Amino acid sequence: xxxxxxxxxxxxxxxxxxxxxxxxxxxxxxxxxxxxxxxxxxxxxxxxxxxxxxxxxxxxxxxxxxxxxxxxxxxxxxxxxxxxxxxxxxxxxxxxxxxxxxxxxxxxxxxxxxxxxxxxxxxxxxxxxxxxxxxxxxxxxxxxxxxxxxxxx
Amino acid sequence: xxxxxxxxxxxxxxxxxxxxxxxxxxxxxxxxxxxxxxxxxxxxxxxxxxxxxxxxxxxxxxxxxxxxxxxxxxxxxxxxxxxxxxxxxxxxxxxxxxxxxxxxxxxxxxxxxxxxxx
Numbered sequence: 001x002x003x004x005x006x007x008x009x010x011x012x013x014x015x016x017x018x019x020x021x022x023x024x025x026x027x028x029x030x031x032x033x034x035x036x037x038x039x040x041x042x043x044x045x046x047x048x049x050x051x052x053x054x055x056x057x058x059x060x061x062x063x064x065x066x067x068x069x070x071x072x073x074x075x076x077x078x079x080x081x082x083x084x085x086x087x088x089x090x091x092x093x094x095x096x097x098x099x100x101x102x103x104x105x106x107x108x109x110x111x112x113x114x115x116x117x118x119x120x121x122x123x124x125x126x127x128x129x130x131x132x133x134x135x136x137x138x139x140x141x142x143x144x145x146x147x148x149x150x151x152x153x
Numbered sequence: 154x155x156x157x158x159x160x161x162x163x164x165x166x167x168x169x170x171x172x173x174x175x176x177x178x179x180x181x182x183x184x185x186x187x188x189x190x191x192x193x194x195x196x197x198x199x200x201x202x203x204x205x206x207x208x209x210x211x212x213x214x215x216x217x218x219x220x221x222x223x224x225x226x227x228x229x230x231x232x233x234x235x236x237x238x239x240x241x242x243x244x245x246x247x248x249x250x251x252x253x254x255x256x257x258x259x260x261x262x263x264x265x266x267x268x269x270x271x
Contacts, residue, residue, distance in 0.1 A: 044175060099218070115242070
């Protein structure tokens with residue numbers, strides 16, 4: 001079980017389905033539960049971005065999520081066939097702003113960039129693809145796929 | 154997400170349990186608004202005890218920000234306490250730890266916002 005893939009319509013009601021998909025991958029791979037939240041958050045933020053920005057009138061994009069157990073970490077890819085949109089071009093929120101000046105929102109992608117080790121965007125034909133990865137510390141399963149020090153992904 | 158309330162003198166404790174994601178955000182916002190309005194009269198302080206809060210996304214942060222502002226306008230002390238490590242990380246990374254008061258545990262939060270305080 002090194003790779004899992006699923007596909008859902010870009011509808012906010014599908015968020016629990018994706019979260020469950022991620023949690024099942026996590027436990028099947030015996031990954032440390034404490035480190036699941038960063039991936040759950042990245043999945044929610046990127047998916048909700050597609051839900052909010054990806055639709056054009058009369059169409060609902062499809063979103064394909066794949067999770068890959070790579071050397072020392074997890075790689076997540078989120079692809080959609082919605083309007084071309086690179087979320088990494090969004091301006092960063094001012095995290096020094098005072099409470100009254102702090103913008104409500106604009107935080108999701110910022111959190112993804114901060115909590116993941118690497119995030120990259122690609123436009124593949126008619127699809128947006130966001131790939132993100134993060135090193136996982138002290139895997140509970142002690143799986144051979146997770147040996148630290150080797151590179152890859 | 155399940156949300157319960159406790160009242161201690163003029164302090165209202167809001168205790169969310171579970172995941173504060175996009176789907177839970179609106180409901181949680183309403184519960185906090187109920188807490189700020191109070192039963193009969195508004196509380197002097199509202200503390201969100203996060204010891205059973207497993208997950209927060211930007212949708213949840215948005216609720217905390219709007220709530221902190223609403224409390225400030227109403228003259229109600231607003232604070233969080235007992236954040237789990239992963240939730241704490243989201244608060245630190247987003248800069249929210251700087252704009253919203255966060256106490257280590259419920260006792261500390263009560264000591265700082267409780268009856269001894271105006």
